[in-house]
Amino acid sequence: MKPDAPWIFRTYAGHSSPRASNRLYRANLERGQTGLSIAFDLPTQCGYDSDHPIARPEIGKVGVPINSIDDMHLLFEEIPVEKMNTSMTINATSMWLLALYIGVARERGVPATSLTGTTQNDIVKEYLARGTYIFPPDASFRLIAEMYEHCLDHVPEWNASNVCSYHLQEAGATPTEELAFALSTAIGVLDTLKARGRVPAAEFGRLVGRISFFVNAGIRFVEEMCKMRAFTELWDELTRERYGVTDAKQRRFRYGVQVNSLGLTEQQPENNAWRILLETLGVTLSRNARARALQLPAWNEALSLPRPWDQQWSLRLQQILAFETDLLEYPDLFDGSPVVVAKVSSLKEEAKAEIQRILDMGGVKAAIESGYMKGRLVKSMTERISRINTGEQVVVGLNKFTDGLPSPLLSGADGGVFRTDDSSIEETLARLEETRQKRDPARVAAALDRLRAAARGTDSMMEPSIECALARVTTGEWAGTLREVFGEFRPATGIDGQRLGLETDRVTELRTRIGALTKQMGRRPRLLVGKPGLDGHSNGAEVIAISARHVGFDVIYSGIRLTAADIVQSAVAEGADVIGASILSGSHLELAAQIQDGLDKAGAKGRIHLVMGGIIPAADFEPLKKLGVRRIFTPADFGLVEVMAQIVELLEGSRRNEGQE
């Protein structure tokens, strides 16, 4: 048997500006990376121009800002798109980014048929876990379907979407939930395409062959390896039985992986390097279920966004595994292993039962709208954190073996963390303005009209979107037009009816103390939990909201994608005592300043306390305290009850300062 070819090596990258990201990509390609994985900033993902008020604090923070085709040209400067396998982590605005990519190719004279790559474009996991959705499910599925239909004819090597179970595991999904929810999503996409009837029956197999997956791999790497084998077998059965695909090649479960970030710790962060290695084994060991593309997180992701060196270190792991070890030389190592066979078959049975449950509810769209899937994930996550809190689930360095020497990796001048280059923001804004100035307004208006008409009717929006790209329409204009037609969607939060599995003496004590506060204040203390900014990774905020109710707060959960003004308005109108703001995108300084400013203007500064949680580097603690942030929680504060104790303490302190009424 011939040795297996190595998988595609990728690094999820992009920050600051198109120019800075382009430099980074070219450097990464020189270091032996074989594909690109593009991270877009949150305004681009949520369909806002960089100069929209909600976008300003987020420009270039978690990825590259793309406002128009001019930015896209810069991003791919001196990179031959026809030779690149490009993966874009983009969802609600996928059609737009694909249109921009095709637009770049067209303006360079490159045929679209030569483009290869993937737009992530899995809206289900956005509703469930990642939060960069815009439109309601029906409109979102239509956008996905039209991209498949377009690509099948015009960009045949493009994966129009990627079914992502990655984010489900990050949101707490068990292996069974990961299998079942991902496959239900794929069924949702294929059923939609089938019902639309625009793909000829003879071509349907080829269409099924374009569905690819993006999977997570956790630390229980034996189970994860079995999960991947279960995925492979289930997909083969499903595509054969449900869609009648006869060509085995078209039934192959093709998947890329980013291994787990959820289990990475802020404490003793160097340990994460081993975790990443072990997680990588789960998706590479078994040849029959080996990843086709791999990207690894960096050891310091619980501290901040990774630096280029951190990413290089992770890339080297892949290269050592593929080129130094003998892994690729053998056929599958586990075929016939009774242990593996038994584990795979039990995962398959559980997943099938869950898939059937979702189908019985009316499929994935119905299970999103009813909040069923979200509720399951919030429950699994709450259980997981409860287990870590009680010590039942061991996390080395976090709840066991916590004594350790200080890490020299953190002692560099930058403290081991990455900072985006904020000086590039002005450049991004200036280029956006320049694009608006130099373009032909009549062509822009006509292109947007055509897009609107297609959206209102039944014509495909793909060609009109490409015309928008060429006309130099901006990201905000494209998404704004579709927002007008489709409206914006708010999915279920999943937190209703959830309970925390923690009943300790400390919880009882906190309830007593909150009872005392309630007596003193004449009402129960109120905590407002919300996520300012565009980052939609809401599971931290959800678990905090559930914990706060568990100890006796009245919790106002105001959800995700809020401006500082939204948060202030809610806190003031609701008479909140504390605002708990959760931010993972790195824009905590800007948002803290905006919230305090808003409270000041509303006359509530000093009356409503601000506490923050998220990926916040220690170097930012002082500036945040200067801004009046009273408590700061990071992934190191995994003790939910302790977090609550600190908030109770804060309120008790401020009652004492006010004196008795």
Place this chain on the structure above:
Amino acid sequence: MKALVERALAFHTLSISDLVATFEDARPSAVARRREALAELDRQSMTRGRIVGITGTPGSGKSTLIGRIGVELHQQHGLSVAVVAVDPSSLVSGGALLGDRVRVRFPVDRPELYFRSQASETELGGLGPDTFQVCRALHHVFDIVIVETVGIGQSEVDVRWLCDRMYLVLQPLGGDEVQMLKAGIMEVPDVIVVNKCDEEVAARRLVVSLGSSLPLSRPFGAGPPPVMLTSALSGVGIEALCTDLVSQIKRGELVHKEAHFFSRWVKSEWGRIGLAVLDDELGGAERFVAAAGGFDEAQGTFGAAVRRVL
């Protein structure tokens, strides 16, 4: 207090919020402040807003609907609108998750649109212990006060007492109507709203099924309530619903409602014996409240009255 009420009537959000807090305050010292606030509100404000109840099962989309109604009433009818949304409390910790805010987002620069969440605490009805009190304050400030309650059941009948007009929101395919027929809630609403009507076939089926079953479930002599179709998503039917809301409501006198909510308070604080004393020995709620000089005063003097009787 004078200045606070002045600012609240000028839609200063923090002051409205402080005013509401006065009416939610469980400390005995708050009774005097409430009396003062009500006197100021009576003096300074000509507004006597209408109180509207909107109820329905979770998932019926009523929160999203209320968000749209609020904006429509404000933009098209020039009205100010307050929403009081009641969510259940945990029986174990006493805390509550108040999540409706996620779906009702009023524009931030419009203080004439106000949203307040409330915990039901241990009350079993659709209302919290302070909902009546808070509505008393808010209806002096806002043209429309919408009370949003969760769940179905006979206890929801309390909302009927508070509100000038009741809307029951159902969703197609919810199977809600069957449960509701059983629970007797069909006796309550003035209007039935079938939301999510973009699911056309299911919506039509629900309307037909309501048409045949409603007359049977209504109290003797009452006609079947009108059924309206809306879609909170696309906006269909919102205009008609708002027109109904504005044109059909005759404002009830909150004074008459005080008696009901006083009885309710007596029952929750003093139990059945308290209620028996009130009705049999003290001449009933209406007389007792009038003699005491108001709702808050009646709460203050009831304890002594009970002790005298017993």
